[in-house]
Each structure stands twice: as structure tokens, then as C-alpha cells.
Amino acid sequence: RKRLCLFAYERDNIMIQPKPSSNLAKMGHWKALLNSVGFAFLGAAQVQGFQPGALYLSRTSAHKRLFSTTTSLSSSSQNDSLGSRLANVLSSVKEAEAKAKSEGIVFPSSGVKLVAVSKTKPVEAVMEAYEAGQRVFGENYVQEVVTKAAELPADIEWHFIGPLQSNKAKALVTQVPNLALVESVHTTKLADRLSRMRLEACEKWGHNKPLNVLVQVDTSGEDTKSGVAPGDMCRDLVAHMLENCPGLAFKGLMTIGRPGDYSCFDILVKERQELASALNLGPPEELQLSMGMSGDFEPAIYKGSTAVRVGTTIFGAR
Template sequence: MNNLEEQAKIVNATEQRAPQSDMAAASAAMDGVAAAALRSVLQRVQQAVERAGRDSQQIRVVAVSKTKPVSVIRQVYDAGHRFFGENYVQEIVEKAPQLPGDIEWHFIGNLQSNKAKPLLAGVPNLAMVESVDDEKIANHLDRVVGNLGRKRLKVLIQVNTSGEESKSGVEPSACVELAKHVNQNCQNLEFCGLMTIGMLDYSSTPENFKTLANCRSEVCKALGMPEEQCELSMGMSNDFEQAIEMGSTNVRIGSTIFGPREYPKKQ
């Protein structure tokens, strides 16, 4: 897992570099915005960890760079961060080759079966797919990983804990069977845990997070897996501190680090 204290030191050191020219000063100022935002997030994560009496090494911060250009992602990378996430296959396939290979990419969006091969072939340093929500996509990923000769791919099962039709994810009552399928029938995949997205208005996230934690207990019992080895990916920009206090091991933070998403204007 990510060492938050070490990461904060790297970010501080990056911010304190002295610019050597006006142009360098302008560039450093731009870098400083991203680095300062990352540092603030890491500090808030550390505080949430301390409130919960947890170990900071148990928490991974995934910087979600959806709609952001490679230059902005590079600023956060240069500040010492290595975990990044994307929602769309086209974006991650375009961005990953332009950035250092030691980045650990997470795919966190809905994944269609016909996009599994482009994703895995285009992003050799894809560390995890967090959004497996049925047997079909699990089977496709399993076959593609095997055909490409990649090492086992880490996956999380996405659970729709809010019951919203707009959200992807398996129903909580079906997560055990899907976890069993991945664990027993997909030899090229490594089941690592569960993921959820809280309510959009964040008014019911405690219930959503409790539901995911309950799902983990059921899955671990069924698989004979220690709960501490089963990740919980929950918490985003508006609720990551609460998620950490409720047991999250993986928080996905976009706008708080990168600023508002930038969608193309419609003609």
C-alpha cells in the first residue's frame, strides 16, 4: 500500500524547489497547484486514518484523472504520486503510453466486453480493474489476460450498494456468487476485494459503505479469505474521509486533486 507520510515528504520537497527563470517560475506555480492539492488530500487521509486508529499503509489514494490532459497528470506524478485511475478505455489507452511506466493504473469505469482487449493490450502497467460486475466481463478479462501472456490481473467486484438504476454493479445479494466465480473459474484474475460508489448526494453513503463491509464479510466467509486481505474501494472527493473511517482501503479522488472535470463544449 501507499505510505502517506513518505508521499507527503516527496510532495513537500517538490513544492520547495526554487525556480530558475520566469518561465520556470510560471511552470512551478502550475505544478504547485497540483502538488498542493495532492498534499492536502494526503494530509486529510492521514487525519482520517488517525481518527479511525488505522495504519496509513493500509490506504491507497488513486488520483482519478478523468478528462485531464497528460501534462496535468504529469504534475501530480512529479509530486511523487504513482496511483492513477481512469473511467474510459479510450482515455487511459491514449494517456498511459505518454506517461512513465511505473504508474499503477486503475480502471474504474464500466467496462464493455469488446473493450477488454484494447484496455489490456494498450496499458501494460494496468494494475487493477475495479469494476467487474458480472461473469461475462470477468470471463472476457480472464481470456484476454491469458492470450496476452500477462501476469494475473487484480480485480475488484463492483457492488451497487445504493440500488440506483443509473449505477453499474452487482446486487449485494449476488456478490458472493460472482466472487466465487472469479476466484474459482478465472485463473488469470486475482480477486482482491469489492468496490462501490456512494449516493450522488452523499446523504446515504454511511449505509452504502456499511453494505459493502457486510458484503465483504459474506464473501470472505464463503471463500475462506481473511477480511484484512479483501480490499474495500469506497470513497471519492466528497466522502473519502468518512469512507476511510468506515474501513476503506482504496479511495478514488478526482476533482479535489485535479479540479473540476473539463468536458468538451457542445457545438
């Protein structure tokens, strides 16, 4: 990262404390004088021998001015901090939600939820987002979320959004007390396991609150994507959970669409409507739709997404 250094200069007659490197001393072509004394911004990272925080003084007594180099990042770097990226994403989410509402899309009273995907990111990065106001985070790996949940504030809402094997369900459910939602249920075996583990955990913790879950639907047909097929298979899985999984609370649907193919969002919206009708679940809008990621969360909101999962745009590339 470049830092900005503020120098005072008078023509070619300048004194710099401490002694500059030879590279800096050779720079005698300082122009554009303003009343004999002016200022020049230099990319300090490119000036060998530069010392952040050092004091620089112009020689001529009539124009003696004392300046301290700034160690702050350039404005572009400041605008690219994690906090500013998070704020930009939140602003974009709100704008997309407002636009969708103006076109008749119905959202929960709480609005569209931003899930900050923090997988593979250190706890320091999660804490930085937390201190900027973010409370909902998504993780893909059981051991990672178990570790982070133990080290980070208890009021964080953890969403598990990655593929989940049934043999990992116990660790996830019993070791993450603030697990708010599992978004990737896609088999009856996994649903049964999660339900049993949740009931055991509730007995241990002294409450009977079921675990909130979403059913992951494969809307793209890609071999690399997990999820149950839309239609009868999705309906049968949800019906099974409603009838046989007292430890679970079915909250809606999730999908990972094909990049650039927004028809995947249409498929999930249609699936919600048909599911609500077939199983008498009430108004479709009461079921959550988790769809949209860094590259397509705004189009997803236009289609009615109630939660978007954004990682790279907030935390940077992995």
C-alpha cells in the same frame, strides 16, 4: 489569476518606468506613508497597462529604490496549485486513517491508497501530479487510459474504475501493460473476457501474472450506478471468478455510494465480511475496499476503506 505588483511611492510624487497607462496615472490618492516611502500592493490584473517584470523607481533621490514586479501568483493561488491540493488530500487521508486506527479499524500495512482520478484530464496534469509524487491514477474510459499509458511513465499504476463493456476488455488488457487493477467487474461475461485477454497478454509478455480485479457492488440501488447486487449475486460472481478465471486475481470490492449516504459504506463492509466467511477467503481485512471519493473519502476511511478515488479535489472541476 491576479498577480501582485510592488510599487515604491512617495506621497503623490512617483515615477514609473515604463510610462503608466492613464488609469494608473490617475491614482493619486496613495496614503499610509511610512517614513515618506511605503509600499502598495495592487491587483496587477486590474491595472491596465501593467507589464509583469518591469522595473519601477521612486523619484526622490533621497529615497531612490529600485523594485521589480513579481510575476509569481498570489499566496492563495500558490496554495491552490495541483501539487498543494494533492498534498492536502494526502494529509487528510493520513489523518483519517490515524483516527480510524485509533478506533480499532484495521488497514493494510501499506496504508490507505490514494487513487488520483485523472479522467478527461490532459497528460500534462497527470505528469504534474506524478512529479509531485503520485503514482496511482484512475481512469474511466478505455481509449483514454490506452493513450495516456503510452505517453506517461511506465511506473504509473493505472486503475480502471469506470463501466467496462466486455468488447473493450481486449484493448484495455493488451494495450496497458502497467494496468494494476480493474475495479469495476460486475458480470461473469466481463470476468471471463478479462481472464482470457489477460492469459493471451501474459503469453505475449512472457509472464503468468494474473490481472488484479475488484467486484463492483451496487450499494445504493440507483439506476445510474453499475454493480452487482450485494448478497448471493455478489458471492456467485466471486465464486465464478475463483473457479473459472485463472487470468484474474480477486482482490476485494468497490462501490460508488449515494452522495451523503454513508450507509453504503456499511453495506460494503458487511458484504466483505460475509463473502470472506462464505467462500473461506481468510480474514476479511485482507480484502480491499475501494470506496470514497472527493466528497466523502474521509467518512469512507472511518468505515474501513483501503482505497479512495479522488479527482475533483486534486485536479479541479472537469
